[in-house]
Amino acid sequence: MDFSPIFENYPLYLDGLVTTVKLVGMSLIIGFGLAVPLAVLRTSSNPLVNGPVWAFTYFFRGTPLLVQMFLIYYGLGQLQFMIDLSQRHDFLKDAYWYALLAFTLNTGAYTTEIIRGAIMGTPYGEIEAARACGMSKLQTYRRIILPSAFRRALPAYSNEVIFMLHGSAIASVITIVDLTGAARIVNSRYFTPYEAFISAAVLYLCLTFLIVGGFRRLERHWFAHLRPREETTGRRKVGQAA
Amino acid sequence: MKKLISAVFVAALAIGTTLGAAQADTKEWTKVRIGVEGAYPPFSEVTPDGKLIGFDIDIANALCEEMKVECELITQDWDGIIPALNARKYDAIIASMSITDERREKVDFTIKYYNTPAKFVRKKGSGIEITEEGLKGKVVGVQRATIHDMFISEVYGGVAEVKRYGSQDEAYLDMVAGRVDLLLADSVALDGGFLQTDAGKDYEFVGPDFNDPKHFGEGAGIALRKGEADLLQMFNTAIEAIRANGTYKAIQDKYFGFDVYGS
Numbered sequence: 001m002d003f004s005p006i007f008e009n010y011p012l013y014l015d016g017l018v019t020t021v022k023l024v025g026m027s028l029i030i031g032f033g034l035a036v037p038l039a040v041l042r043t044s045s046n047p048l049v050n051g052p053v054w055a056f057t058y059f060f061r062g063t064p065l066l067v068q069m070f071l072i073y074y075g076l077g078q079l080q081f082m083i084d085l086s087q088r089h090d091f092l093k094d095a096y097w098y099a100l101l102a103f104t105l106n107t108g109a110y111t112t113e114i115i116r117g118a119i120m121g122t123p124y125g126e127i128e129a130a131r132a133c134g135m136s137k138l139q140t141y142r143r144i145i146l147p148s149a150f151r152r153a154l155p156a157y158s159n160e161v162i163f164m165l166h167g168s169a170i171a172s173v174i175t176i177v178d179l180t181g182a183a184r185i186v187n188s189r190y191f192t193p194y195e196a197f198i199s200a201a202v203l204y205l206c207l208t209f210l211i212v213g214g215f216r217r218l219e220r221h222w223f224a225h226l227r228p229r230e231e232t233t234g235r236r237k238v239g240q241a242a
Numbered sequence: 243m244k245k246l247i248s249a250v251f252v253a254a255l256a257i258g259t260t261l262g263a264a265q266a267d268t269k270e271w272t273k274v275r276i277g278v279e280g281a282y283p284p285f286s287e288v289t290p291d292g293k294l295i296g297f298d299i300d301i302a303n304a305l306c307e308e309m310k311v312e313c314e315l316i317t318q319d320w321d322g323i324i325p326a327l328n329a330r331k332y333d334a335i336i337a338s339m340s341i342t343d344e345r346r347e348k349v350d351f352t353i354k355y356y357n358t359p360a361k362f363v364r365k366k367g368s369g370i371e372i373t374e375e376g377l378k379g380k381v382v383g384v385q386r387a388t389i390h391d392m393f394i395s396e397v398y399g400g401v402a403e404v405k406r407y408g409s410q411d412e413a414y415l416d417m418v419a420g421r422v423d424l425l426l427a428d429s430v431a432l433d434g435g436f437l438q439t440d441a442g443k444d445y446e447f448v449g450p451d452f453n454d455p456k457h458f459g460e461g462a463g464i465a466l467r468k469g470e471a472d473l474l475q476m477f478n479t480a481i482e483a484i485r486a487n488g489t490y491k492a493i494q495d496k497y498f499g500f501d502v503y504g505s
Contacts, residue, residue: 074412077419086420093381093421095405175405175416184321185406188387191324191348 005190006199009182016182017203023096023178024168027103028161034104035111040141042116053112060109065167069102073174099171107164114156118149151222158215162208169204179203271473273312275332276302280317281409284434284497285338288317297502300493301355301484302336305464308480308489320385321408324348327467334466334477338428340389340459349465352477357461357504359451360390361429363417363437365444370423372449377402383413383422390426393457410435417445424448430502461504 006013042053060068073095076082086092122145130140172181179200187196220227278298280288286296294315306313316332327335327349341351362382364370370380378401384391386406394404405422407413414436416422425432429451436442452458464477484490485503494502 074415074419077415077421083418083420095421173408175407177406185386187325188321189344189392191328191345193322193325 001195002192003195003199005186005192006195009186012177012182012185013179013199013203016177016179016200017207019096019176019181020165020168020171020178021207023099023103023171023176024165027100027107027168028164030100031104031107032111034108035115036146038108038112039115039119042112043119057109057112060106061113065102065106066170066173068106069099069170069174072102073098095171095174095176099168099174099176103164103168103171106167107160110160110163111157114153114160115149117156118151118153119145121152122148154215154219154222158211161211161215165204165207165211271309271311271476273314274306274309274334274473275314275316276306277316277318277323277327277332277335277337278302279320279323279337279409281320281411282338282431282435283411285431287435297356297493297497298336298338300496301490304484304489304493305336305477305480308483309476311476319408321387324465327465330467333470333473334464336464338431338462339465341461341463342389342392342459344392345465348468350468350470350474351463351465352474353481354461354463354504355481356502357453358428358430358502359453360393360426360458361432361447361451362449363425363427363432363442363445364423364448365417366446368423370448374398374401377424379403380423381405381421382424382426383407383416384426385410385413388427389458390428393452394426396457414441418442430498434497 038053038056041049042057044050076098077086082092091097126144126148127140130144135143168178169180171178172184175181177185183196183200186199187193190196278294279286280294282296282298284296286294286298289295294317299315302313302315314332318326318331320337323335323337323339324345326332335349336355338356339345339351341354345351362372370376377398381403382394382398383405384394384407386408391404391406394402398404402424405413405416407416410427410431413422413425413427417425417436418441425436429447432447437445437447464481466474466477490503
């Protein structure tokens with residue numbers, strides 16, 4: 001067991017960590033932005049609206065992320081107009097954007113279905129109440145349906161975030177030096193697979209720990225109304241009333 | 243006292259086991275498992291119907307015949323090819339592996355079985371020159387953890403951007419897609435695996451032959467686990483034998499039509 005190559009190459013791991021966080025963070029943000037309107041469309045009863053979104057989520061949930069990334073990176077790279085285009089725009093040569101596109105579409109598809117499920121689960125009484133108050137459809141979505149759907153979607157979505165973090169490891173196969181990519185370089189240069197990958201694993205664990213902690217805080221905040229009222233606050237309220 | 247005795251006993255047992263293992267290594271070799279890459283034309287590739295072909299493969303088979311042992315070829319990605327050897331997934335690597343000091347720390351090498359220089363490839367008409375100035379800001383594609391990766395990272399790492407691929411085939415794909423400006427690899431592999439193919443017709447060699455032993459080693463050898471002295475001896479004798487009896491030349495002529503053994 002020799003961890004010295006890891007310590008010597010810690011900038012490589014740090015850069016990899018930053019790349020992973022950036023890649024996953026950006027794809028999650030854009031993917032979520034994509035998923036909210038798509039989820040609303042997906043709940044439509046009109047097949048012309050619902051159908052295309054269904055096809056999109058079906059494809060991206062029904063195929064492996066690795067295959068999607070190969071399709072987008074090597075598949076697009078085969079097309080003549082993409083070759084011409086990447087001669088004119090340097091950023092198209094960078095593997096990073098292809099990975100970002102693949103991850104965004106993938107997490108977008110999963111998140112769409114998560115939110116759709118949550119929207120479908122809205123108690124009908126809430127919608128009826130909103131209508132009775134005279135809210136328009138848009139107002140109903142904005143004030144009633146979406147906030148309560150996000151709440152219900154939160155536990156499933158936190159899983160999606162963690163899966164996305166783990167899924168991002170495959171970015172390393174298209175030359176991106178993310179956390180896994182850094183480990184692969186160190187492994188193949190020093191032939192120390194155990195040390196190289198356990199170090200990456202520990203860093204992934206730290207990231208997962210932060211994500212889980214973040215979601216727990218969010219859940220405490222959003223589900224505050226569902227928690228049993230704490231004794232002390234209850235007593236103080238009585239005291240204040242008196 | 244009891245503790246001391248048991249400690250001595252455990253120590254003796256441990257020594258006994260290592261001795262036993264060492265003895266197991268000096269077994270009679272009747273079957274040798276050989277790790278090959280299978281993604282490095284024309285040295286090692288898999289045909290559409292799943293058969294392994296190439297210079298490395300033919301050399302492996304010729305050596306086994308010479309050593310009078312049964313051979314099993316096992317394909318393994320380049321990244322894990324040395325760890326898998328040390329994990330005893332196979333007993334030897336015949337995969338155009340250059341003999342370098344870094345690798346010598348983990349494995350033993352036979353004498354070389356070929357030695358060809360490294361070269362850059364550029365797109366025809368791109369006008370890129372192989373100088374510090376010419377490489378500035380250019381993207382160079384190499385296979386990860388090869389001598390070419392080490393060389394470019396060490397010598398031009400500050401000027402050029404290095405893009406590392408798991409296999410040479412993937413680097414060719416990205417060259418054609420216009421995502422890398424230059425490739426650096428073994429000249430014979432580049433020629434047979436890329437320039438001579440349909441995909442490589444718009445590309446050409448540029449710059450000098452690179453073959454200084456400091457970066458590029460002493461040629462490609464067969465890698466074995468450390469301490470397998472008898473197998474090493476068998477391979478060395480076999481390499482010299484097929485060099486002498488014309489088998490080597492027959493295989494070489496089948497693929498290249500020029501001398502790949504080098505001086």
